Amino acid sequence: MLHLLLFLVFGCACGAGAINLLVQRHPINSALSLVVVMGSLAGEYLLLGAEFVAAIQVIVYAGAIMVLFVFVIMLLNAGEEERTSGSRVALVLGVPGMLIGAVLVAWLLVERSSTVTVAAGALPGDPQTIGWLLFHDYLLPFEVTSILVLIAIMGAVALASPPGMDASAKKEG
Amino acid sequence: MSITQFILVSIVKIVVAIIVLLTAVAYTVWLERKLVGHIQNRWGPTRVGPFGLLQPLADGVKFIFKEDLTPPHVHKPLYIAAPMIALVFALTAIALIPVGGWIHVAGVSTPLEITDVNIGLLIILGIASLGVYGVALAGWSSNSKYSLLGGLRASAQMVSYEIALGLSLVGVLILAGSFNLREIVDAQGGTFWGFIPRWNIFRWPPQIVGFLVYLTAAYAETNRVPFDLPEAETELVAGYHTEYSAMKFAMFFMAEYANMITVACLASLLFLGGWHGPVAGPAIVRALLPVFWFGLRVFAFLFLYIWVRGTLPRFRYDQLMAFGWKFLLPVAIANLIITALMVALRS
Numbered sequence: 035m036l037h038l039l040l041f042l043v044f045g046c047a048c049g050a051g052a053i054n055l056l057v058q059r060h061p062i063n064s065a066l067s068l069v070v071v072m073g074s075l076a077g078e079y080l081l082l083g084a085e086f087v088a089a090i091q092v093i094v095y096a097g098a099i100m101v102l103f104v105f106v107i108m109l110l111n112a113g114e115e116e117r118t119s120g121s122r123v124a125l126v127l128g129v130p131g132m133l134i135g136a137v138l139v140a141w142l143l144v145e146r147s148s149t150v151t152v153a154a155g156a157l158p159g160d161p162q163t164i165g166w167l168l169f170h171d172y173l174l175p176f177e178v179t180s181i182l183v184l185i186a187i188m189g190a191v192a193l194a195s196p197p198g199m200d201a202s203a204k205k206e207g
Numbered sequence: 208m209s210i211t212q213f214i215l216v217s218i219v220k221i222v223v224a225i226i227v228l229l230t231a232v233a234y235t236v237w238l239e240r241k242l243v244g245h246i247q248n249r250w251g252p253t254r255v256g257p258f259g260l261l262q263p264l265a266d267g268v269k270f271i272f273k274e275d276l277t278p279p280h281v282h283k284p285l286y287i288a289a290p291m292i293a294l295v296f297a298l299t300a301i302a303l304i305p306v307g308g309w310i311h312v313a314g315v316s317t318p319l320e321i322t323d324v325n326i327g328l329l330i331i332l333g334i335a336s337l338g339v340y341g342v343a344l345a346g347w348s349s350n351s352k353y354s355l356l357g358g359l360r361a362s363a364q365m366v367s368y369e370i371a372l373g374l375s376l377v378g379v380l381i382l383a384g385s386f387n388l389r390e391i392v393d394a395q396g397g398t399f400w401g402f403i404p405r406w407n408i409f410r411w412p413p414q415i416v417g418f419l420v421y422l423t424a425a426y427a428e429t430n431r432v433p434f435d436l437p438e439a440e441t442e443l444v445a446g447y448h449t450e451y452s453a454m455k456f457a458m459f460f461m462a463e464y465a466n467m468i469t470v471a472c473l474a475s476l477l478f479l480g481g482w483h484g485p486v487a488g489p490a491i492v493r494a495l496l497p498v499f500w501f502g503l504r505v506f507a508f509l510f511l512y513i514w515v516r517g518t519l520p521r522f523r524y525d526q527l528m529a530f531g532w533k534f535l536l537p538v539a540i541a542n543l544i545i546t547a548l549m550v551a552l553r554s
Contacts, residue, residue, distance in 0.1 A: 101343065161386055
């Protein structure tokens, strides 16, 4: 009972945050709505017994990535965005596309669902299990992903440095 | 334990924890004013009560009755929410800090903390990482250049030093094999050769480097001297809380000191053996003496905090960032690798 209630509370907060993210006109309000979405998702993970994933969700997404979002918005001093009348392409292609997607997902969930209901906490979500999976069973994919992230970081650094400025020039200037 | 008992015990524990924490916050401010006064050859507060002991009370009354100004042109919802966010997250972290063993009263046994969770340390880090929003939003919503610069500095500094702070703790986690703060403390009980306590800074491989990295990063995380760039009064007036007055300002103040206490508690639990110490005497003394030893460690850590404030000058901002990324982070990673290698080779 309490479980269901908490699920609904977090679910509603998540949905409301997502809608608010789109409706708000100021970037900082949108970013804060996204924090609410991340936080309530962490709550849902916690309800599923995935305590480690929930904590990481808060630390990494709500606490680090979104802080950088807010930081960038503050740094650029981004103002309120202007309302446009909306593009016709979005109306013609977007709305039917979204409807088809929603119907497909609903159909898959109803018809093809082979999932079984398990009690909360029945599936392992503790740090030991996840650590074992990451550093034992899925070591190669994990390391490849980390190198991929490293490449992205290096790309960002290369893009951010002014053109025609190599390492030696940087040292002098 | 029945559900009513559980709720009753929890409420009692929450009320006690909040009262103790807020009193500790008030008297840390008093201690700071007094100590910094003596360091600078002054007396500090002396007029209100003996040794100025009632000064925090007088300050509190003043803050409550002061006119609450809201400057024009602020982003009002966030301007009001920012001090609340800062204070709420600063106070929440105390719920996961264990201060001693178990107590047994009238057939009910309960741990001496509000709640004991498996991943306590991670949740504290999560709460701490959310606390940045209070400072960042205060800086932005005040719509003033000093506040904005303070908020920007604060968020960049806190995100940068969080990495070194988190990595410095991993060595301890490897030694204890758990995220549970109670298990981490339990692993530090006993002594080597009868006189050296088995605290994490003395164990093999020793975490003294991790402790020093944690100590340094903690000063930056709580925006304290020598890393108090977000509120550097010589250049930014008061940084992110320039535009705040009365109780809203006091909330930032309380949040800063509550964060200091949380950081001190974590240092005691993770590196200095938690509540371990000599216990003797009747059962009630045996139950409460560990709390005293824990409090003593926290006091020592806060004393060091204030001592450093009275001693060191402020860094320049580029020095702060270079120090965090180019020195503290590599040292933390080296400590982590050496600890992991030693533990792996031993087993």
